[in-house]
Amino acid sequence: MNEPVPVxxxxxxxxxxxxxxxxxxxxxxxxDHFQGKYDCQPTFVARSPGRVNLIGEHVDYxxxxxxxxxxxxxxxxxxxxxxxxxxxxxxxxxxATILMHNIEPYKHPPSICTIPFTGSVPIxxxxxxxxxYFKAGLNGALSLLRRENPSFSPCSMNILVDGTVPAGGGLxxxxxxxxxxxxxxxxxxxxxxxxxxxxxxxxxxxxxAVGVNSGGMDQSASVFSVKGDALSVSFSPELHAExxxxxxxxxxxxxxxxxxxxxxxxxxxxxxxYNLRVVECTxxxxxxxxxxxxxxxxxxxPLKHSLRGLQLAFFSNDNQKxxxxxxxxxxxxQTPYKQQLETMLSLTAELLENDSGGYTREEIASTxxxxxxxxxxxxxxxxxxHAVRFQLGKRARHVFSEALRVIAFKELLLDPTSPSNxxxxxxxxALMNETQYSCRDVYECSCPEIxxxxxxxxxxxxxxxxxxxxxWGGCTVHLVPKDKIDAVREAWVEKYYRARExxxxxxxxxxxxxxxxxxxxxxxxxx
Numbered sequence: 001m002n003e004p005v006p007v008x009x010x011x012x013x014x015x016x017x018x019x020x021x022x023x024x025x026x027x028x029x030x031x032d033h034f035q036g037k038y039d040c041q042p043t044f045v046a047r048s049p050g051r052v053n054l055i056g057e058h059v060d061y062x063x064x065x066x067x068x069x070x071x072x073x074x075x076x077x078x079x080x081x082x083x084x085x086x087x088x089x090x091x092x093x094x095x096a097t098i099l100m101h102n103i104e105p106y107k108h109p110p111s112i113c114t115i116p117f118t119g120s121v122p123i124x125x126x127x128x129x130x131x132x133y134f135k136a137g138l139n140g141a142l143s144l145l146r147r148e149n150p151s152f153s154p155c156s157m158n159i160l161v162d163g164t165v166p167a168g169g170g171l172x173x174x175x176x177x178x179x180x181x182x183x184x185x186x187x188x189x190x191x192x193x194x195x196x197x198x199x200x201x202x203x204x205x206x207x208x209a210v211g212v213n214s215g216g217m218d219q220s221a222s223v224f225s226v227k228g229d230a231l232s233v234s235f236s237p238e239l240h241a242e243x244x245x246x247x248x249x250x251x252x253x254x255x256x257x258x259x260x261x262x263x264x265x266x267x268x269x270x271x272x273x274y275n276l277r278v279v280e281c282t283x284x285x286x287x288x289x290x291x292x293x294x295x296x297x298x299x300x301x302p303l304k305h306s307l308r309g310l311q312l313a314f315f316s317n318d319n320q321k322x323x324x325x326x327x328x329x330x331x332x333x334q335t336p337y338k339q340q341l342e343t344m345l346s347l348t349a350e351l352l353e354n355d356s357g358g359y360t361r362e363e364i365a366s367t368x369x370x371x372x373x374x375x376x377x378x379x380x381x382x383x384x385x386h387a388v389r390f391q392l393g394k395r396a397r398h399v400f401s402e403a404l405r406v407i408a409f410k411e412l413l414l415d416p417t418s419p420s421n422x423x424x425x426x427x428x429x430a431l432m433n434e435t436q437y438s439c440r441d442v443y444e445c446s447c448p449e450i451x452x453x454x455x456x457x458x459x460x461x462x463x464x465x466x467x468x469x470x471x472w473g474g475c476t477v478h479l480v481p482k483d484k485i486d487a488v489r490e491a492w493v494e495k496y497y498r499a500r501e502x503x504x505x506x507x508x509x510x511x512x513x514x515x516x517x518x519x520x521x522x523x524x525x526x527x
Contacts (some may be wrong), residue, residue: 001225001241002197002456005183007524013155013227014047014525015072016517027076030103030162031527035077037101038158041527042078046184048522049074049175050165051221052257053468054230055431056406057439060283063235063301064403067244067410068217068443070225070519071257073165077134077184078527080158096154098138099331103162115142115154125211128268131208132159133174135180140206144198145189157188166511169473170467175218176209177483179522187524196223199241199522212270213278213302213383218337225521232410235300236308240340244410246518247418249480254311257468257475258457258492259512261448261500264473273472278302278384283364283379284396285310285351290367291351292328303379307344307399314347316339327438341404348396358389376486391444393399398443405431429463429479436466445471460484460491477516490515 010015015023027045034042049070056066095114102108108130113121120139121134137147167172182203186194203219220233220241228241232257247251270276282303289296289305294313298304313333331343365375409431418424436454438448445468453476454465461484468477497504497512 001243002129002195004141004392005194005196005199005223005522005524007474011189014520014523016047016519019072026162026164030076030078030160031101034080034103034158034160037160037458038099039078039086040080042080042158042160044079044184044187044527045525046077046079046098046180046187046522047074047525048179048183048222049225049519050138050171050173050176051225052348052475052516053221054255054477055218055409055435055466056217056404057402057435057467057471058277058443058445059399059402059406060217060233060235061213061278061286061302061306062215062399063299063386064399064413065232065234065406065410066217066220067230067232068221068225069516070221070521071165071171071514071516072519073178074519075161075163075165075173077180078162079184079188081188082156082158093411095154098134098312099158101158101160102130108161117153123209125209128403131509133177134159134181136206136209137178138185139209140178140202140496141182141185142267143188143193144202144217145186147232152189155186155189156453157185159184166475168261169259170471171257172411174212175203175214176222178207179219179222182206182395183522188484190461193438194247194524196522199223200241200248201239207303208383211275211383213275215302221521223522225255227520228518230518233503236312238271239300244413247413247415249419249424254458254480254482254485254495255516256462256478256480256485256488257452257514257516259475259476260447260453260473261512262447262449262473264447269472271384272386273445275383276387277443278383278520279379279385280390280392280395281307281399283390284348284361284392285366286357286398287367287392288347288352288396289313292330292347294330295327302383307396308473311340311344314344325490338404338407341407345397345400348393348400352396358391360389364390364392383508393440398496400440401442402435402471405435425463425479425481429465432464432466432477432479433458438470439467443471447473448471449496450476453492454478455496456491456495460488462488481524 030403050073053068101110111131166171173362200219200223204216207214223240226243229245232244233241245319286306296305296309297310309482317333361372365372450467456467457478462478462480466480
């Protein structure tokens, strides 16, 4: 799926049919606001959507396969291009200027930044500013353009941003923003053809500049997704995505998304939540590798060593063994993939699970023959974490078991007999429920509100219910029979939303509960 990001002249193919009238009015409003701000029309609009992850939670940064789909909610970056001028930046006429406005200026105030022709734009990750995400995409795009042409000079831009992906809602608003921003900068700087894979790869790295050890699922879903299909994304040995069609059922497979309204901004809570889990998974791989007597090769994961890399080394012909004989016989490379994962689960239980409530820094450092300061410098400095004990066994157990669930879910979708299988939806739902239980009890990234939404949905007839996204709040995704949609919605309204906010408005309820269709990925729309 490394074709170019599509270029369109109409938005009719980008949204569900029922949403087109509302979206057309929204786009007209964006163009009108742009005209009002800059006294001209934009040249184009870069669009990237949010996503909902069906299964494969918290495994992308361990380089395991995930199965998301894009949603209709998106980020739009309207772009006007003009040549740099001394009037733009009197102190530095050799700089391109970017004026950044948001459709909601009272929430997101305007800003300006300059790009020296030989440098990048600084980002202060300690400040949670909306413009950081544009700057992240900008710097990633500039890096690519300069690699291609060392004498490249960036253009000046006027931009106006509109987003409907709720921030902190677990639907990847940040990835959508970074992807749309990088796409906007590439297109503005005469990159008429932008390949999907290069956009995803630069966006993955770029988003880490705002303080999160992100994997690659969110960016992949935002860019690669095809309207009507799920998306299978794998990261080893390299990034690869393919559309996975849903079985043709009557009535069709239906997913509902429900917001908890518990804000979970992983860029704010990262040190004790998201980034901590990345560090725990990396240290789990390092500790298991030490116990198995093997060395890990650097890979594309955030901290360069991953549980997937551990599996590859254990079952590899040319695994990099240490000088001493491994204490446990290494795996046969011909072992089937699912059996490999089951073996890794067994090794985790044997070598990494303990009854002492996790591992301290001192215990990990001693095992890896490092000092505590050296351990912290290597794994906890670029993206600081807050923890007394690290739950390495539990985190690895979730990752390996979730990787197995992704395989089972994908096999069910691709089974040619699925349309006639009455157990298809219950089996898919059961896998989603297992993921939620693992996120709640093993990976510990759920919260009471998420658990309640899932329980209510199951009681009202959902086949499967689970958190989606980073967790600790945000959104839930539910596999629901078509004839149970109203019952599930009414149960949520009565037992969750009105119980928390008696006078909740119809508009907020409409925002809270969405029947989701698989959406279209990134696109450039000419104006």
